[in-house]
Amino acid sequence: MLVLDHVGKTYPNGVKALQGFSARIKIGEIVAVIGGSGCGKSTLLRAIAGLDPATSGAITLDGETIKAPHEKIGIIFQEPRLLPWLSVADNVAFGLSDGTRAQRREGAAAALARVGLLDKASAWPRELSGGQAQRVAIARALVPRPEVLLLDEPFSALDAFTRADLQDHLLDLWADTRPTLVLVTHDVDEAVVLADRILVMKPRPGRLFEEVRVDLARPRDRAAPAFEAVKLQVLEALDRSLDREKRRPVEDLLTAGEGI
Amino acid sequence: MVMTLETSTAPSADTVAPVSRRAPRWAKPALGLIVPLVIGIGWEIAVARGWSNGRLVPPPSKIYEMLSQLAQSGELTRHVFVTTWRVAAGFGLGVVSGTLLGALCGYSVLARRLFDPTLQALRAIPSIAWVPLFILWLGIFEMSKVALIAIGVFFPIYLGVMGAVLSVDRKIVEVGRIFRLSGPAMIRRILLPAVLPSYVVSLRSGLGLGWMFVVAAELMGASEGLGYLLIDGQQLGKPAEILAAIIVFALLGKTTDWLIQLAFAPLLRWQDAFSSQGGKA
Numbered sequence: 304m305l306v307l308d309h310v311g312k313t314y315p316n317g318v319k320a321l322q323g324f325s326a327r328i329k330i331g332e333i334v335a336v337i338g339g340s341g342c343g344k345s346t347l348l349r350a351i352a353g354l355d356p357a358t359s360g361a362i363t364l365d366g367e368t369i370k371a372p373h374e375k376i377g378i379i380f381q382e383p384r385l386l387p388w389l390s391v392a393d394n395v396a397f398g399l400s401d402g403t404r405a406q407r408r409e410g411a412a413a414a415l416a417r418v419g420l421l422d423k424a425s426a427w428p429r430e431l432s433g434g435q436a437q438r439v440a441i442a443r444a445l446v447p448r449p450e451v452l453l454l455d456e457p458f459s460a461l462d463a464f465t466r467a468d469l470q471d472h473l474l475d476l477w478a479d480t481r482p483t484l485v486l487v488t489h490d491v492d493e494a495v496v497l498a499d500r501i502l503v504m505k506p507r508p509g510r511l512f513e514e515v516r517v518d519l520a521r522p523r524d525r526a527a528p529a530f531e532a533v534k535l536q537v538l539e540a541l542d543r544s545l546d547r548e549k550r551r552p553v554e555d556l557l558t559a560g561e562g563i
Numbered sequence: 564m565v566m567t568l569e570t571s572t573a574p575s576a577d578t579v580a581p582v583s584r585r586a587p588r589w590a591k592p593a594l595g596l597i598v599p600l601v602i603g604i605g606w607e608i609a610v611a612r613g614w615s616n617g618r619l620v621p622p623p624s625k626i627y628e629m630l631s632q633l634a635q636s637g638e639l640t641r642h643v644f645v646t647t648w649r650v651a652a653g654f655g656l657g658v659v660s661g662t663l664l665g666a667l668c669g670y671s672v673l674a675r676r677l678f679d680p681t682l683q684a685l686r687a688i689p690s691i692a693w694v695p696l697f698i699l700w701l702g703i704f705e706m707s708k709v710a711l712i713a714i715g716v717f718f719p720i721y722l723g724v725m726g727a728v729l730s731v732d733r734k735i736v737e738v739g740r741i742f743r744l745s746g747p748a749m750i751r752r753i754l755l756p757a758v759l760p761s762y763v764v765s766l767r768s769g770l771g772l773g774w775m776f777v778v779a780a781e782l783m784g785a786s787e788g789l790g791y792l793l794i795d796g797q798q799l800g801k802p803a804e805i806l807a808a809i810i811v812f813a814l815l816g817k818t819t820d821w822l823i824q825l826a827f828a829p830l831l832r833w834q835d836a837f838s839s840q841g842g843k844a
Contacts (some may be wrong), residue, residue: 354737372741384738388756388833397752398742429835447742 304329304365305351305451305483311359311508312346319508320346323360326502326511330450331481335488335498337537339545343509344487348453351485352378364451377449377482379457383436385428391415391439392424398443414442417476434465438472445476454486458493467525470496474521491541495533496523503537505544512544621803626810629803633792643811646777646788649705650819653712654773658766660713661720668721669728670750679725686718690776694783708780715776716769723765727758760834763827767820774816789815 305328312321321343328334336344349355351362353372362369364376377398385394395411402410415421418438428436437457444452454473458466470493477484488494494501498517505512515537523530603623610617617625633639664682668675693714697707731754739753781790789808796804 352741354740372743374743378741380734380737382734384734386735386738386753386756387835388759388830397738400742427833427835429833 305485306363307347307351307360308363309360310347310350310357310362312343312350312355313358321350321357322508322510324504324509324511325360328483328485330483332500333477333484333486333498335486335494335501336504337488337491337494337501337541338504338509338512339506339541340489342504342506342544344489344504345455346509347504348378348455348485348487351451352376352453354378374447375450376453377444377447377451378453378455379437379440379444381456381459383428383433383440385431385436385439385443387428389428390424391420391426391428391431394428394439395442395446398446400447410446411442414446415439417445417479418442418472433461434469437461437469441469441473441476445480445482448480449482451483451485454484454488456488457486459488459490466490466493471522473497491534491537492525494537495519495530496525501537503540503544513540515540619802621806625803626806629801629807630810633804633807639811642787642789642792642808643815646781646790647815649708649780649788650712650770650773650777650815652705652709653776654716654770656709656713657716657769657773658720661717661765661769662724662762665721665724666728666750666754669725670754675725682718682721686722690714691779694779698783703784708777708783708785711780712773712776715772719768719772720765723761723768724758727761727765728754730761731757759827760831763823763831766823770819770823771816774812774819778812 307324307326307328310321310324311319313319324343324347326334336347338344346355350357351369353369353376356370364373367373369376385391386397389397392408392411392415395414396407399407399410412421412424415424418441420435420438420442423431423435423439428439431439441457458469461469473484474497484497486494486497495517501515501517502511503513503515504510515533517533519527519529519533606615606617606620607622607624609615610622621629630639633642664678668679668682690711693711694707697710701707701710735757736749736753739749744752777788778790778793781788782794785791785794789812792808793805796802796808
């Protein structure tokens with residue numbers, strides 16, 4: 304169980320990025336964190352990852368306090384962050400610290416095969432498309448089999464088709480070992496497609512505003528009325544979190560294909 | 564109105580088999596020889612026709628003759644060996660100290676605050692100003708010369724390495740942190756590969772300065788070395804000897820620079836740089 308207990312983050316310049324954020328996330332659950340720009344979504348994720356520890360409250364994983372990067376926690380960033388001097392296979396093997404070199408290469412090859420890029424094993428990162436590079440980053444993050452995988456707007460730089468493809472692919476990979484996924488996104492569609500729960504944040508300082516449950520069977524049909532209903536529920540929560548006026552009727556949204 | 568679609572019987576650019584205009588492999592380096600060859604041949608003709616007496620600027624044939632004499636007497640080998648040894652020793656010392664201090668000051672804020680102001684102040688001193696002190700401390704022989712070359716090599720390496728470490732992308736370093744790399748592993752697996760392209764540039768700059776400083780070192784009192792040949796040529800009024808020494812300096816400098824590039828080329832194949840596209844925009 305990943306427990307966030309009144310997590311707060313105040314930067315040295317006095318800016319409060321997060322305040323009293325609490326949530327309990329079960330093993331194998333997929334939770335999306337959504338909110339307006341600057342509401343502390345990425346700060347929260349970096350605190351869970353141990354990259355920028357919280358300045359108040361506590362983050363625990365299975366009872367262990369997280370203050371620094373932890374072997375059970377992996378992260379996928381907005382950009383792939385592949386190491387340009389390593390081949391694709393070596394980038395994936397970078398995530399493996401145990402075993403012999405041959406075992407690591409074998410593990411990397413299996414992970415690459417799982418994301419459909421085994422034929423690119425010896426390629427340089429510069430030779431990959433954006434979608435392929437992000438697949439390699441997913442393989443690298445998953446190869447050590449983390450208990451919790453954090454995703455910081457991982458598909459936001461990709462085109463709509465590749466994004467939808469990778470969202471489906473991520474769910475396939477998640478089904479293999481069922482790690483806990485904590486996804487930060489500004490894309491309501493993405494949150495509803497992937498998550499069991501959506502945590503809506505309110506800005507200045509960032510805090511939990513509302514929680515929306517997504518009780519839809521997977522795979523989820525983006526055109527289904529139930530999907531649209533959950534989406535509207537999230538959009539309305541977002542509007543309230545940003546103190547905006549009431550949202551337009553759902554029919555308008557369907558035609559506009561609106562995000563936030 | 565009837566619209567017609569005109570078709571041409573002439574083959575389009577797409578359908579014509581491309582004529583191979585690729586230059587042979589040797590052609591690109593050979594291009595660089597054109598200017599010196601034209602100047603050399605032009606000067607040879609000018610002297611041969613009596614347009615100039617070639618006394619102060621001897622023609623290539625005289626320089627070649629001088630080089631042959633020096634080579635046959637074994638002097639050229641001795642001078643080249645001595646100068647190359649001095650550069651190698653000074654370059655080695657400069658590289659090791661510059662790399663270690665540069666890496667330390669780049670990696671550690673404390674070390675940077677401690678050492679960098681002093682080193683920057685020392686850098687501002689013209690290196691030649693050290694000569695009297697080095698002679699007093701280390702004597703007139705090899706050590707003072709090697710020390711002067713090492714000083715010349717040290718600063719570009721130190722600055723290059725420190726700057727490169729400081730400019731390593733934070734996002735890449737975070738990848739290492741996420742996978743919980745230890746300090747040494749972070750240096751070996753992230754920082755060193757990341758700074759390698761800048762490091763090679765620093766090594767090449769340092770080596771160039773090493774060749775410059777060996778001349779200064781040998782001018783200040785040497786009985787052998789290419790710098791000695793320069794002084795000897797000046798004192799005995801033999802411009803061909805001076806030009807022969809200069810040409811050997813140029814060849815040695817270019818060769819050693821090429822060796823550095825050659826040594827590091829396999830480690831830099833990953834670079835996605837303008838130069839890897841052949842310099843084409």
